[in-house]
Amino acid sequence: MKTDSGHWATKQENGSYHAIRLLLLLYRFGGKWLIMISLAPVLAYFFVKDGSARRASLQFLQQLHRFKAEQSPFKQKPGYWLSYQHFWHFALAALAKIDSWLGRIAQDSVVYGGSATFEQIRQSGKGAILIGSHLGNIEVCRALVQTKYPVRINILAHTKHTAAFNRILKESNSAVDLNLIEVTELTPAVSVMLSECIERNELVVIVGDRISAQAPERAVWAEFLGKPAPFAVGPWILASLLQCPVYLMFCMKQTGGYNLMFEPFAEQLRLPRKQRQQVLTQVVQRYAAELERVACQYPLQWFNFYDFWQLPLTTQQKEHRGEHSSN
Template identity: 30%
Template sequence: MNSAAQAPAAAGANSWARAPERSNAFALRVMTWIALTFGRRVARWVLHPITLYFVLFAPTARRHSRRFLGRALGRPARLVDCYRQVHAFTATILDRVYLLRGRLDQFEVTVRGGELIEQTLAEGRGAFLLGAHVGSFEVLRTAGQAHVGMRVAMVMYPDNARMINAALSAIAPDSKPDIIALGRVESMLAVRDWLDGGGLAGMLADRQLPGESERAGEVRVPFLGHDAPFSDGPFRLAALLRRRLVFMAGVYLGGNRYDVRLEPLADFSGRLSGPEREARIREAIVAYAARLEALCREHPYNWFNFHDFWREDAS
């Protein structure tokens, strides 16, 4: 495919990163003050007008939400379904206020698959935790630190949601999450050194990220009944650094309940030939998409990907 043909696809893939933030720093700080002054129960009531505003005045995100929910639920999505999805999203954002301050005692968190991480940490080679925009990564990081002592750095595009991250870091300056920025010359070495030190590198593989390597491409695989594009960048990075891939999710169950899941996805730690590596990468992408689809059908209101995931708007 020539570069002219690739350009529209790339633009659609990265448009979410260029979209203006709907976050408002002042509103977030007011919300934080309410949360810390009056407690989580009062703060959760404030989420309802915030959710209603987003559902009513964000038509593009609402359209994408209904498209996804219709496929995940197996029926046409209603406005109340969109409301439930957005409310779950705002609830996890609120909970980050407490989690960043180490208030895990306010939540009921179950951890499944912790023994897999314990085994990985015992080997001293680190691993990649591969997730999606499902539930809360923050609860996974906080619970992991408390239960199995894991150190997780997010490998991510750092400028997205910058106002949310700035507001939350302001209220918990001693609890800033470790972040390894993508798209920089030193990114690969930083990831390798972190893993060699026994750390875990978390990535979200359900979006095409600006600044990914030119070697990264896309693989279209079935997802909720339609072919969808998934970037092979995270999988190639794991294969290049010869590490394990562990599927991760911090599923929000409502109220103060979360379910942290850690499941084996792929193992690139052995030496592979070129053709074998390519086959294993595709197998891992297909397995990841299937795992994500099952999770979306089980907890459809937990997927917070409010953009044109299947790239159907352009067509």
């Protein structure tokens, strides 16, 4: 199946500020059923319009189905109906972010399914890095944790595409403290700022499943669902520089609530100069294996709607492809 090989960072945010605001106002004041009725045609429109995201959804679901074979969570090869449900889960995840910051998600609906709890992380008395992903809903995790614990959680993010949604989130609850740090590349100034966060025993969240927006070629390849995929090196280099504990973090929606999973990854990540590439490859493969494990349990909560297994085309490659197609 053909998929677009553009960079994830070039995809534009679907929907204007006013459209998103209208939907969220309907949700906040009209309740669950009103927004469900309103969402269906809107989501159908984007499903038809955004061909690249639709193809990427099918690619992921079908690859997972092939990889799991007889243990696949799907009874048959995924098609457009399952892909539409994939989009639907993405929309519900966005609404859940609002719910979490409005206090609509009860703490007793949250279970800790990992080998560590947030309480244990805080009792260590150390700052730490939490490696998240676009699998599940780390924003819900952060809201639930900050509601219960007096802790500052800083998120390194590429916020250009979610500016409208973040603005509405802040408007929905003036107490929302997003603590979003826009980072396009890891500079010495960013490293110093984050070191100060760690020294104050704060937490730093960064996703590990998307390659760099500035230098996508600086990726490490690892097996994911039976095929090599490019993964970012930045989170792991950052972790080695900050010299603090590293945890993996997942927040997955399940029947009746959420499953928050924290997995200890390294007490301190070290990347020896002479063996740096080798160790980086091992580290990234460990992360990819955990990402794969959770993705197979919650496949419809995978929210990377682009060709995950390819590097984006360079400008030169795009021009060459255009010349070839015109001949």
